[in-house]
Amino acid sequence: xxxxxxxxxxxxxxxxxxxxxxxxxxxxxxxxxxxxxxxxxxxxxxxxxxxxxxxxxxxxxxxxxxxxxxxxxxxxxxxxxxxxxxxxxxxxxxxxxxxxxxxxxxxxxxxxxxxxxxxxxxxxxxxxxxxxxxxxxxxxxxxxxxxxxxxxxxxxxxxxxxxxxxxxxxxxxxxxxxxxxxxxxxxxxxxxxxxxxxxxxxxxxxxxxxxxxxxxxxxxxxxxxxxxxxxxxxxxxxxxxxxxxxxxxxxxxxxxxxxxxxxxxxxxxxxxxxxxxxxxxxxxxxxxxxxxxxxxxxxxxxxxxxxxxxxxxxxxx
Numbered sequence: 497x498x499x500x501x502x503x504x505x506x507x508x509x510x511x512x513x514x515x516x517x518x519x520x521x522x523x524x525x526x527x528x529x530x531x532x533x534x535x536x537x538x539x540x541x542x543x544x545x546x547x548x549x550x551x552x553x554x555x556x557x558x559x560x561x562x563x564x565x566x567x568x569x570x571x572x573x574x575x576x577x578x579x580x581x582x583x584x585x586x587x588x589x590x591x592x593x594x595x596x597x598x599x600x601x602x603x604x605x606x607x608x609x610x611x612x613x614x615x616x617x618x619x620x621x622x623x624x625x626x627x628x629x630x631x632x633x634x635x636x637x638x639x640x641x642x643x644x645x646x647x648x649x650x651x652x653x654x655x656x657x658x659x660x661x662x663x664x665x666x667x668x669x670x671x672x673x674x675x676x677x678x679x680x681x682x683x684x685x686x687x688x689x690x691x692x693x694x695x696x697x698x699x700x701x702x703x704x705x706x707x708x709x710x711x712x713x714x715x716x717x718x719x720x721x722x723x724x725x726x727x728x729x730x731x732x733x734x735x736x737x738x739x740x741x742x743x744x745x746x747x748x749x750x751x752x753x754x755x756x757x758x759x760x761x762x763x764x765x766x767x768x769x770x771x772x773x774x775x776x777x778x779x780x781x782x783x784x785x786x787x788x789x790x791x792x793x794x795x796x797x798x799x800x801x802x803x804x805x806x807x808x809x810x811x812x813x
Contacts, residue, residue: 500760501769503753508772510750514575515591515777517742518582519784524729526579530572531705532735536743537571538699543746548689550677556692562678563690563699570671571747572705577664585657587781588793592635593661595774595800599625600669601743601767602807608673609763616765620810627803628771634796635778638789660736672767678759685757695748768807 517529526530545552555563581590602625606616679687708725729735757766775797782789789797 497761500757500766503757504761504766504769507694507750507753507757508770509558509775509776510745510753512776512780513742513746514578515582515587516780516784517738518579519587519734519781520738521731522583523731524735525724526576526583527705527709528729529579529739530576531702531709532739533575533742534567534571534698535702535706536739537695537747538702539696540740540744540748541699544692545696548686550690551686552693552696554685559678559682560693560697562674563693566671566675566678567694567698567701569667570675571694572701574664574671577660577667581657581660581664583657584653584660586639586654587784588592588635588639588778589654590661591774591777591781592632592639592658592796593658594627594664594668594777595617595632595635595771597665597668597770597774598628598705598768598804598807601672601763601770602670602765605673605763605767609676611693614768615813616762616807616810618813621807624768624803624807624810627667627799627806628768631796631799631803634792634799638793638796642783668770672754672758672770673763675755676763677768678760679755683759687759688690688752690755691748691751694751763805768804771804775800 514533517533518524518526521529578590578594581593602616602621606618606621618722679685679690682690706727713724713726757769761769778789778793778797
C-alpha cells in the first residue's frame with residue numbers, strides 16, 4: 497500500500513510538469529505541443545525498448561491495440577484538450593477542473609470494479625469526496641475573482657478553457673480505469689515494459705500528426721497561424737528542450753510510476769491519488785507566476801490534502 501502511494505505521489509509530481517509547458521510556450525499552438533511531446537516520448541521509448549525487448553515480444557496484437565487506444569485517448573486527446581484549456585484560461589482553472597478526477601474516477605470505479613478491488617463504503621467515502629470538491633470550489637472562486645478584477649480578462653476564453661478542461665477530465669477518467677484493468681489482468685508483466693509499449697505506439701501517431709500539421713500549413717490552411725515557422729517555431733531551443741524533458745519525465749517516467757501504483761492499489765483509491773498531480777501543478781503555476789496563492793486558494797489546497805488523507809484510511813470491503 498505505501499509503495500503504491502509513493503509511486504502515485506511520484507507520478508503526480510512528474511505529471512504536474514505538463515501544466516507548465518503551455519505557460520512557458522504561450523506562442524506555440526496546443527496541437528504542436530501535443531505532437532512535440534509525444535514525438536519525444538516515442539523517440540525516448542525506442543532505446544528503452546531494448547531493455548524490455550523480451551517482454552515486448554510477448555505482447556499479443558490485442559495488447560498492442562489496447563496500448564494504442566490508451567495512448568490515443570489518454571495521451572494525445574487528453575493533452576490536446578489540456579494544453580488548449582491552459583492557453584485560454586490560464587493555469588489554475590484547468591488545474592482545478594482536472595482536480596475533479598479523484599472524485600469522478602472514484603465514483604466510476606467504486607461500483608464498476610467492486611468485485612475485483614472491493615467497494616469503498618459510500619458513507620465513509622462521502623466526506624473525502626466532499627472535502628476534495630470544496631477544495632476545488634475554493635480555488636475556482638479565487639480565479640473567478642481574479643478574472644473579474646483584471647482589465648484584460650476575457651470571460652469567453654475563460655469559459656472555453658473550462659469546457660476543454662472538462663473534455664480532458666473525460667479522457668483521463670477513461671484512461672486510468674482501462675489501464676488498471678490491463679495491468680491487474682497481467683500482473684506478471686513488467687509495468688516498465690507497458691509504459692514503453694505505450695511510448696512506442698505514440699511515435700507513429702506523433703509523426704502522422706506532425707505531417708498533417710505541415711501539410712495543412714503548406715496548403716494554406718493555417719492551423720498553427722499564418723506566420724508560424726515549422727517545424728520548431730520561433731524559439732527552437734526552448735521548444736525542443738522542454739518537449740524532451742516532458743517526454744522523458746512526465747510521459748515515460750510518470751507513466752512507469754503510475755503503472756507501478758496501478759498494480760498495487762485498488763482503482764477506486766488510486767483515482768483519488770491523482771490529486772497529487774493537481775497539487776503539483778498548482779505549485780508549479782504559482783511559482784512560475786511569481787506570486788503567492790490567495791488565502792482562499794491555500795484553504796482549497798488544504799481541503800484537497802485532507803480529502804486524500806481521509807480516503808487513505810478507508811479499507812475496501
